Amino acid sequence: MTAEESAQVFRLAYVPGVMPAKWVRVFEERRPGVAVELVDCPAADVARRLRAGLVDAALARPDVGDVDGLSVIRLYDEVPVAVVPKDHVFTAVDEVAAADLAGEQYLLPDDDVLGWTGNPGTVIEHRPETTAAAVELVAAGLGVLVVPMSLARLHHRRDLTYRPLADGPAASVGLLWVAAAGDAPTPELVEEFIGVVRGRRPGSSRGQSEPAPKRSAKEKAAARRASLEASGKVPPRPAKGGKSSGRSQPSKGRRRTGR
Template sequence: MPAKWVRTFAERRPGVDVELVDCAAAEAAALVRSGTVDAALGRPGVNAEPDLALIRLYDEVPVVVVPKGHVLTAADELTCADLADESCLLPLDDVLGWDARPGTQLSHRPETTADAVELVAAGLGVLVVPMSLARLHHRRDLTFRPLVDGPAAPVGLWWSEPTSELVDEFIGVLRGRKAGSSRGTREPVAKRSAKEKAAARRERLEAAGKVPPRKPKGAGEPGARRRRGGR
């Protein structure tokens, strides 16, 4: 998703570079506050940041990461009830903020999601994470299944007010503003009146030969004009 937004922004503002900075979810808001970045993708479902502006962009599907060949891979989708007999890993950088977790939570909490994935590969338990994190830490010996009744993982964009012109335009891209929007370009595109639109349409039809060209104003047949009071 970030790459898609950057491409759209680049089309509207050629010559302006956008640098994508990798960071942990827990660090995103702090980077915005410090001015290190202009805006940051974060997870508002876990970290409330009342001093920052926020757009909620989309919700991620939670998935269960398991070893290939695990009994849970027999189903295309899983429910919390399917995890009742499983040992579940909960890393310290968990982003779901899920209180009522199914299964048995292991007492050992790995420091990062990457560490938890390593433990899943070792057969020590299963892991519930947003789909993007399962893909980020993909391994050939692991797979995942959607957890249909698990908690959605919202993703949003944080920034500080007031914004610069460029940041505001980038936010407009994420909001879906069109390029001609008054908030999406430096110079708003003036709207044409109904009369101007009709005249432009007439010109197109004349150019295509679909209607006869109009006579210039004041033009008439030679000698057809009569003076008042004349003979």
């Protein structure tokens, strides 16, 4: 490990509901001398922090906000769900369709990440500032909330539940970073992290213009499984020697900060 590498810090922002632990764990294994700084970031502030150089990259929803001048790798689509009280009629079925929302009062928070314009429900005039505030109003019986499954899990309450929305809007999750200007190369640590999320083997990270290497069927299956786990479509596999808690936890000793 060089003195220069030991002084390096990789600052990774992530938005609510996105769990970066599995990618960060692989990155730390490949670059043990680099400190990873995780930055919990509101979805609407991701682009500003990237352009200002406050973070090096971000795991976010690229369809939310302005992404001009940013490079994006889309990783997976999140499952949309309808959040309702536990005594709601939706709880009688395993999933609902958009048409089932007709006649329902629909809550639309200011930090909505879906941008769904085809909801047949009646949008309540009052718009809560945050998804967390909207969840509180659902618990009070004021309406239904449609969000990615990850946000429904993040704001879980015992008196609420959710059902997948079969034909609802999907929210993409991707890796974002500032696009290189002209012939300038992508920063080394960003390129390394790109290699991690793309499933490249150690030492194979390179510019986007080069073709991706062919992967074995086993590697493709592992990458597919990771995307499905991240999107909530399948439960995480139990860890060796014990059962999985279903939640990714930050590595011991890693700094976590909000700005």
